[in-house]
Structures are given as structure tokens and as C-alpha cells.
Amino acid sequence: MRTNITLTIDARRKRKDGTCPIIFRLSHHRKTISISTGFAIPLEYWNEKNREVKKSFKEVSSVSRLNNLLTKKKTELRDGINELEASGRLKGLSVTNLKYTLIRPANTISFFDFAQQLIHEMEEANRFGNARAYKCALGPLKKFNKKEFLRFEEITYTYLKRFETAHLKKGNGLNGLAMYMRTYRAIYNKAIHRGIVSSDSYPFKKYKIKSEPTAKRAISKEKIRRILDLKLEVESPLFNARNYFLCSYLMNGISFIDMAFLKVENILDGRIQYRRQKTARHYDIKVTPQLSSIIDHYLKGKNKTAHIFPIIKREGIRDQYKDIQWERLRYNKRLKEIAELCEIEERLTSYVSRHSMATNLILNDVPINALSKMLGHSDISTTEIYIKDLPTHILDQYQERLEI
Template structure:
């Protein structure tokens, strides 16, 4: 092993009381650094040969116990180094990274501080959506916990149950809680990967995230036709909302965020070829006749690398994500007005076009596997969640098909 740890007294750092810090001297890749143990003694109380505090030390009731505590810190560091070597990770780490792993490995490692670190890492990698979700979770936990420090070991099943009661008592929904807990679970899993907490402490083996079924979001084909038939002047406040909704529906539920980041070059040879930002699944869809006027309107005068829709307007990546968030809020507001114009009673939101496309596809007999691919889902289970709450008219149609089949065989 090219890395090792020894106990030492740092004789260069004298404290005001005449004592010196006991440190772990970490050596890795021919470089060395120190890690504080939190204990100090005088030069006369330190046995350099034994690397321990002398039995004559009068600062504590039990010198043996104190030496054991200090030795445990050394054993802890050595165990982590051995684990990293077994996992093939040790050689990839710099000495500062290895030092950070050792100092953060303890059960006292703070979940809140680690979460903020993950938020910053996500921002640096351009994953602003996940960064926002993690930060929202951080704010909820911070408000609930009311303390600066939250050791990972305290994020237990009991902690999660208390969090659930507190969150719901404030008038929040189970689905809102589920979103918070999914982010919390993701951060916890990352901490396990980073060796900050043992997997045996993982609370989600016992605690299960609950979620209420979402309300039906799909609208009828007749409602879609009314939106398609609606003619609006380009200065009308609902002009873009109508176009975005129809484009999303005709592109088999392309979500608003993906549409916002779509570029002119993603549309070529009569097809849309685009990688979903969330799942990295590839869209490869045929362009239908009804989509052409919308594409032609927004693509006119633009270069291949320009965004197709006038949603993202600023050059900075962080600002671009803010543009999408703001535009989606405006879009949802406009959709409510569009629903009034088209005499649609259902609540029209940015998700409705996607759910409607999936539901209509199922009604037409398209296999769920194909629907999943068209939606760009990462797995069939996600698609099944979309289709779990089918509108009553579709259930009635299936019931009629079953009855007709029975009559034919009678």
C-alpha cells in the first residue's frame, strides 16, 4: 500500500497553553498532510516511540481510554484507505481528496453540508434541475431539524417518520413529500458511494416513500381538436401557448423543457432527432403535416444552432435554466386562458399534452412498449405510472370490447 497513517505530535504548532496538537500524519503518493485528532498535550506528556500519551498525563481520569480513542481515529483512517484500495479508487485520489474522505467518513459527517456540496457540484455539471430539487429538499430538512449539524447517522427511520408528520401537518401533500424524500434518498445513496456512511444505516430499506395517485391529466381527442382548430393572431397572448401545446402533443408528448432546449438542427429530413435532457433517451419521431406550420413559423430566419422556440433568450447557462422555469410558469398561466377559449373544463397544464398523447395511444391499441419508447421514458414502470389512471371513457370502451367479444362467442 502506497498510503499510510501514523500518529504524531505536531511540535511546530504550539498552543497558547503550551500544548501541541496530536495529529494523524497521512502519506499518499509521496506527499504528506496532517489531520487533527482534536486532542493536545505537552511535549513531556507525549511518548514519541510508542506514539501515545504517557501514563503520567494528568489531564484526564483514564489515559488508557484516551489513547484508545486516539487509536480508533488511526484505525478508522487505515480502514478507509484499505477499503478504497480494495474498490480500486485509492490510486485515483489526490492527497487532498483522500484527506477529505477520511475526515468526512465519520458518523458525525453532516448531511446538510454534504447536500449543499452536491448542489454546487450539480450546478457545475449543468444539472440545474437536480440542483434545484436538492436545494428545495435541503430547505425543508433545515427548517424541520432547526440545527446546523445533522449527522448522517441521525437520518434514520424515526427521523423520516417525524419529518413526514411535520411536513403533512403544514398542509402539504404526500406527493410533495415524495419529491422531497426522493431527493433525500438520492443524496444518501451518493453519500454511501462516497463512503461517508455505511449501507447498513440506510433508512430506506425500512421506510417506504408514499405517494397518492395523481389526478387524471389527459383530455379527450375532441378537446385536442378544438385547440387545433382555434385560430389566433400572433399577437394574442395565447398564440405561443397553443402552438407549444399542439407541438408537444403531436411530438408524442414532448415535454416543455425538452421543447425549450430543442434547436433548429434537431429537425431534419422530416424527423425530430433529440436526446431527452432528463433521461438521455433519444427521440426519433416523424414530423406530421399538422406540425409543419408550427415548425416553419418558429424556424424562419434562424441558424441551425439556434433554439427553435423563443423560450431561452440569454447566453449564460444558469440564466438559460431560469428562462425555461419562467417561461413554463407563463405557459401554464396561458394554458388556463386557452382552456377557456376552447371551452375545455379540465385543468390544462404543460403535462396534459404528454399524458393525453400517451392515453390516446393506448386507446388506439399501441403497445405499452412502443408508448414508452415514444415518450422517451427510461423504463416501462414510468410509462405504466402515466397510464395507471385512465379516463373513464377509455375504461368504458374496454368494457364494451370485452362485452362484444363475449357476445360474438356466445
């Protein structure tokens, strides 16, 4: 389908003063979006056939000049589309990206505006977790920048070092900084890929993102047994939290969001089959007798399309993500109470079950390549992070095996 730009009036957006905005309607990939002209007139002064303002309109000094201005702007937009098509970039742009590219010259594009566009695209694609992470990272940068506009070319090595210093000076951690910086780098890379900014000024060639080892997250099998043996009534607020933790541990460290979206129909022939929300990677997990004893409680009286766990309460996908977000907060809070009841010194969070599963399998001599597949890692180097959690005496035992 051709990419078209049409001058029209938006009668649906009638303002309080009785005028309607004159817009360009951009059509691309069977989708449309409007581009503002900055002008608005009463609907009766618009000539839809000729797509121009009627000469009888008296609110401007020259109707002819106004129409010429609108025609010139349309020509500029059409020329921009032709240039993108000639360079081979047009086809790969969404209608939103195309609008953004046409109306904002590269040297005036705000880093924040482009990031907001990416957030909008993520939300449109139901990637609310990614969108939330981007929003979280943009807040500190906006506060540091002290103004709403930030050109890509302003984000230099020196600028990033100043942001780093300000972040750490407040007592914030290095890993939090690394998370922000990876987000800024991703935004910058996307802008380069879309031709919005040149790679010549790319600051991450010189600026290196640093992080530090995270605190040990795994707990022993004996402590997990304490959680399993904890006597809780079904009515207890801790009942579901305990079961979520154990199910995550027994389902290869499944993430909380993936567990929340599991439905009864994901259980087939004694196996749980699903695609991970984050990577779309397919998982096929055996339902062991111990796992079955927990899940069976949640399956009673449910049809195939019902969610297994009582985490998601609403229908709309955006509301479902909010349900998961709030339930995760309650879950982590209740895990702290469980840790106290079970006399577990380590801090329990939703991530501990995954790390504990990985560490305990390593301790049982499960090959790292098998563990990598169970965790769904595409790169074995990611799996190696879990080995750092191994106790020193275990590593000593492995070293002793080298003796001849």
C-alpha cells in the same frame, strides 16, 4: 496522475488585515482544490522553498510548534489518501469528494453538507434541474430539523415518520412528501456508495415511501382540437403557449425543457432528432404536416445553431436554465387562460400534452410497448401509469372483447 497534497500559501486570497491563508493544495484527476488549515500570515513570512512559516514570524508563541502542527496535518491527509487508495476507493472519487472525505470523519458528516456537495456537483455538470429539485427538498427538512447540522445516523425510521406527520399536518399532499423522501433516499444511497456512511443505519429498509394516484391529466382529442382551432394573433401572449402545447402533443409528448433546447439543426430530412435532457435517450420523431405547419412559423430567418422556439434568450448554460424555468411558469399560467377560452374544465399544464398524447394513442389501440418506446420509458411499468387515466367505459369495451 498521482494524487498529491502540498502545503502552500494562497497569495490570491489576501485578507483586509494583510494576511494570506495557509492552505493544503490537493491535486487529483488533474484537478486541484484547496483545504484550509485555519492559519493565515503575511506573505513575507512564508518560506516557499521549505514550505513552512519563517522563524521571524512573531504572532505565535512558537513558530516551530506551528510548523509541526501543519506537518502533522499534512501527514494525516496523506495517510487518508493512502487508505483510500489501498481500499480501491480513491480512483472513483472526484477531487471535491476526496476533499470532503479527508476533512470530515464519517461520524461528523452533516446530511445537509453532503447534499449541498451533490448540488454543487450537479451544477458543475449542468444538471440544474436535478440541483433545483434537491434544493427544493432540503428546505422543508432543514425547517423541520431546526438546526443546521444533521448526522446521517440521526435520520432513523422514527425521525422520518415524525417528518411525515409534520408535513401532512400542514395540509400538504402525500405525493409532495413522496418526492421529498425519494430525494432524501437518493442522497443517503450516494453517501453509502461513497463510503461516507454505513448501510447498517439505512432507514429506508423499514420506511416505505407512499404515494397516491394523481388526478387525471389527459384531455380528449376533441378538446385538443379546440386548442388548435383557437384564433390567436401572433402578437397575443397566448400564441406561443398554444403552439408549445400542440408541438409537445405532436412530438410524442416532448418535455418543455427538451423543446426549449431544440435547435434548427435538430431537424434533419423531415425528422426531429435530439437527446432528452433528463435521460440522454435519443429521440427520432417524424415531422408530420400538422407539426410542420406550426414549426415553420419559428424557422423563418434562423440559422442552424439557433433555437427553434423563443424560450432561451441568453448564452450561459446557467442563465439558459433560468430562462426555461421562468418561461415555464408563464407558459402554465397562459395555459389556464387558454383552457378558459376553449371551455376546457380540466386543469391545463405543460404535463397535460404528454399525458393526452399517451392516452389518445392507447384509445387508438397503439400497443403499450410501442407507446413505451415513443415516450422514452426504459421500464414498461412506467408506461402503465398512463393506462390508469383511461375512462371506465373504454375499459368496459376492452373487457367485452373477452366474450366468447
